[in-house]
Amino acid sequence: MIELRGVKKRFGSQVVLDGVDFDVREGETVALLGPSGTGKSVLLKTVIGLIRPDAGQVIVDGKDVPHLKRAELSELRKTIGYVFQNGALFDSLDVYENVRLGIVDESKFKDEKYARERVAQCIKLVNLQPDAVMSQFPAQLSGGMRKRVGIARAIAGEPKYLLYDEPTSGLDPVNADIIDALVQRLDQELGVTSVMVTHDVRGAFRVANRLALLSEGKVVMQGTPQEFLASEHPKVKAFLERDFDNTQFAA
Numbered sequence: 354m355i356e357l358r359g360v361k362k363r364f365g366s367q368v369v370l371d372g373v374d375f376d377v378r379e380g381e382t383v384a385l386l387g388p389s390g391t392g393k394s395v396l397l398k399t400v401i402g403l404i405r406p407d408a409g410q411v412i413v414d415g416k417d418v419p420h421l422k423r424a425e426l427s428e429l430r431k432t433i434g435y436v437f438q439n440g441a442l443f444d445s446l447d448v449y450e451n452v453r454l455g456i457v458d459e460s461k462f463k464d465e466k467y468a469r470e471r472v473a474q475c476i477k478l479v480n481l482q483p484d485a486v487m488s489q490f491p492a493q494l495s496g497g498m499r500k501r502v503g504i505a506r507a508i509a510g511e512p513k514y515l516l517y518d519e520p521t522s523g524l525d526p527v528n529a530d531i532i533d534a535l536v537q538r539l540d541q542e543l544g545v546t547s548v549m550v551t552h553d554v555r556g557a558f559r560v561a562n563r564l565a566l567l568s569e570g571k572v573v574m575q576g577t578p579q580e581f582l583a584s585e586h587p588k589v590k591a592f593l594e595r596d597f598d599n600t601q602f603a604a
């Protein structure tokens with residue numbers, strides 16, 4: 354379980370998170386929505402201890418993340434797969450080595466036979482062909498393929514949690530749908546608990562059991578897709594209408 358209580362974060366005079374309460378329960382897929390620049394990535398980074406809040410609590414599996422010692426934090430991070438917004442693949446490493454970096458257990462990482470098998474397995478899980486892509490370099494892949502390799506790396510360490518930062522941003526609608534379907538399938542097949550940060554309302558509604566809307570430093574609503582659609586909250590309505598209009602506009 355992931356619990357954020359009253360989390361605050363500012364950069365200089367800019368208040369980004371202003372008392373965020375946010376929960377993710379075991380087995381859920383939660384979409385964290387919000388316009389660009391509202392602090393979605395910052396929030397996600399507090400969960401893995403990459404950003405330390407100024408105030409409030411970040412608790413993962415009962416552990417107080419901002420106050421963990423280095424060794425404890427690195428143990429906790431082994432249970433969390435993180436899909437970075439830009440894929441964050443290493444250009445100088447081929448797909449095999451990139452995905453292998455996701456194997457967090459040191460002895461498994463060094464075991465060449467295990468690593469080959471695990472990497473091939475993860476590449477198949479994201480609907481790519483190991484024989485075709487393992488020896489390719491990130492620059493040789495399409496945007497959608499790079500996103501999938503990023504996801505393969507995140508699952509390679511058999512995480513309990515998967516945190517996706519905008520997994521469909523920059524993709525065309527067809528490839529975005531493929532990634533959304535993949536997120537959904539991985540949650541079912543691997544039984545992971547996921548948080549998907551996105552500004553894509555359509556994708557969020559397709560994939561998530563529960564949604565949360567971040568706006569002006571706070572989570573203004575958490576609820577099921579049905580509850581969001583029925584909400585009279587002005588910020589929820591404005592966000593949904595804005596995005597549905599954009600979707601129509603783009604179609």
Ligand SMILES: Nc1ncnc2c1ncn2[C@@H]1O[C@H](COP(=O)(O)OP(=O)(O)O)[C@@H](O)[C@H]1O
Nearest residue numbers: 364367369387388389390391392393394395396
């Ligand atoms: N390390 C940082 N230093 C200074 N400002 C930051 C840092 N990280 C994020 N910000 C600022 O915090 C705000 C929220 O950023 P971000 O979480 O990336 O937004 P989102 O992911 O919702 O688009 C932005 O204005 C961004 O410039």
Ligand SMILES: [Mg+2]
Nearest residue numbers: 393394438519
């Ligand atoms: Mg972001």
